[in-house]
Amino acid sequence: MEVAELELMIPTYDGIQAAKVKLNHVVVRTPLMKNLNFSERFQAEVSFKREDLQAVRSYKIRGAYNKISSLNEIERQNGIVCASAGNHAQGVAYSCQKLGIKGTIFMPSVTPKQKIGQVRMFGKDMVEVVLIGDTFDDAYNEAMTYCDKHKATFVHPFDDEKVIEGQGTVALEILEDADGPIDYLFVPIGGGGLAAGAITVLKTLSPNTKVIGVEPTGAPAMKESITQGTNIVLPKIDTFIDGAAVRQVGAKTLDICKEGLDDIILVPEGKVCSMILQLYNQEAIVVEPAGALSLAALDLYKEKIKGKNVVCVISGSNNDITRTEEIKERSLLYEGIKHYFIIRFPQRAGALREFLTEVLGPGDDIVHFEYSKKNSREKGPALIGLELQNKDSLKELFEKLEAKSFAFEYLNEKPDLMQYLV
Template sequence: MNAVAPLVDDDHADLLAQIRAARVYEVAQVSALEPAPLLDERLGRPVLLKREDQQSVFSFKLRGAYNRMVQLDAAQRARGVVAASAGNHAQGVALAAAKLGIRATIVMPVTAPQLKVDAVRRFGGAMVDVVLAGDSYSDAQAAAAQLQAERGAVFVHPFDDPAVIAGQGTVALEILRQHPGPLEAVFVPVGGGGLAAGVAACIKALRPAVRVIGVQAADSDAMARSLDAGERVVLDEVGLFADGTAVKQVGALTFALCRQHLDAMLRVDADAVCAAIRDIYQDTRSVPEPAGALALAGLKQYAAAHGGGAGALVAIVSGANMNFDRLRFVAERAELGEQREAVFAVTIPEERGSFRRFCAALGRHAITEFNYRIGDARSAHIFVGVCIARRGEREALAAAFCAQQFDVLDLTDDELAKLHLRHMIGGRSPLARDERLYRFEFPERPGALTDFLGRLHPDWNVSLFHYRNHGADHGRILVGLQVPAAELPLLRQFLAALGYPHVDESAHPAYRRLLRS
């Protein structure tokens, strides 16, 4: 955790007054501060979630956008406004434009989730034009600045504006009113710094003993790097998973306020964010966007490093504008982020009995994924994912594989393996003679896959195996068995005795084209 050096003087003494006077409740609601009992139990600390994902635009951004635009005079409103946003600020501007009758042009990066682009058009209606430009917020901001200069319109900044910061700061006022009891720390997601600046300034003015900790994605850490350097820095690239905080350079005003009022900054990786998304879902049955789960990911990191404290920990769930197709990635990486899955590449000798010894080494661990394709007459390479309850089990499994004289490579922290290699095992093999392909279903329970593997006929070689846990009631397996034609009657008898529903896919056209020699 990076401690933030405070400034000596306070040039923003009137910010609290601006926060108190902010006109946000013409469009925003007082969002809930909800307990998270499952997280409480796991972390051994009281955890509260500030549910800004419950706003009408599914994020806190409408607070600052509306507070800025409602203060425009008649001449400024007539000229219209221009804004740049990765999505959530754009929705706030669009809603404010429709409510106040102000024409708005909103520039969004081409990488913005389609869900957010569509929402901007829906909230703004005829009052809003959407322009897509650049790959990040900073690129969109440059295009918006050019449009603003050409048209003489008012630029509504997503974070580096006193009225915007004051609007976002109302989140902190609500937290302090909703939880007057012991409060140790409030965790805030940080992109450009508008929410962090407003929340930190407010809390430090009213309850200075409460820690305010900013959280950034490790690949979009402009504020953390700037605070480390003592000056604003510009990132060459930003990660786009947490697109709501993908900012190359923080604001001058937000940097000064965060430098003065934030107690610390934390960086978290994508796996930790995915685990936090799942945690929020399990406690609330809602699904935040990646940026919306940043604060909780940081809270968990803090709780792991700090024992029992003097009060509750609060995470601001800042938004829920999640593209549905991202859920596949989130579900896959959440177990890794929680260190509940270990991933290995294991090489075993291509000889009778080695597969059973491999299964014995797995023990009763639940399997999340199992990939194998015959490719070498001497050895077999297996990609396996295993559920673990603690990190020590990962080392124990590796030791169990080594005890069987298997070569093992721990890939749990390997990005290439997690993103790509796990999906690329296969292909044609000249060794897969007399191969028969079957698809099986079996009840999904701990040890079920190991039981299935143990019941396979020992005289038939396994030439292909794929299993992936989908979280359903039934597991699904694809198996290639090398069975000579003369033994097909025995195979049919074996399958009948096995008792699992199965389908013969040996004639499937995709299998014949992609896998069969």
């Protein structure tokens, strides 16, 4: 490959400027909004870049449209393909409908009906949804087979220069709308497309801005790849933060991020859930788990950002209401409020009443109680979930259980067993 051809495959600042023009009448110029509560809490100027307000409720429309609109006539006639169960699929569907290009979108068969419905709604008659396999990898493999057979163009969710340049327009808008220089930009990282686009802009226009990438603790593909010096494949990930849970980042995005990121923070999934609930209750903002990542990281950086101008990208709001109970559960577990035990009551009359009156605190609540029908509630082992009024009283609870001879297993320290039982 000639050097000139190779350079065309690398995202550039000029390419991002061109993408901005192309996207001008397609994407929403989302607001950069200063948040008073977060600014006061962190003693900083904290603003939100509200990509959750896009037509498809995430920034993914930017990269998808920029890529698909760049195809030549033959490529357009052959159609495009993508594999996704989330926001990328919706961005691709919307772009196909706007540009009049046929698209085939492969999604795992276990994808929630709400997301499938959204993709079909945005794509209308220009998109065919193919449900195949149980995992993203199954859908991806089928998509690549289809591309080879039909000579269709695969639209990658992040590892493509046109996609990265489209995502980079988020940073252009931030700099244009910011009130003064930006000290810190916090961006969520899944495959790395948004971070790579932002770095490409900032190294040209605002080199003093520190770019902080944020990954879920259960899917640290970018951090591990940078640490190990090679693009690794994580053997196992927690898929709860589905918009940022990838087993492997892009080759292009890794090259850019390892040079341009100032830091990568890992945020526990439970902390993200607490942030989702806080945004809903205090700010009336609905976000998906990946959309809350950048804000959830601020606690871990609070000393460094004092007095600074900080921007956090809220990347999306495609949250399924059926996940609300799981979000609340994960938040309570993370905050140290909810605890699960297997308790074997002593073989004496009144043991259950003793547990209720002498072990539990006056404000503690039993939220889960399950026992085998072959055993008496008074004598057999029981699976019990507790919500403590004060998270600091857990140690005292342990001491009371032991003093009253209640044999128990603490399941919060055994997440695999807890997930199976609860």
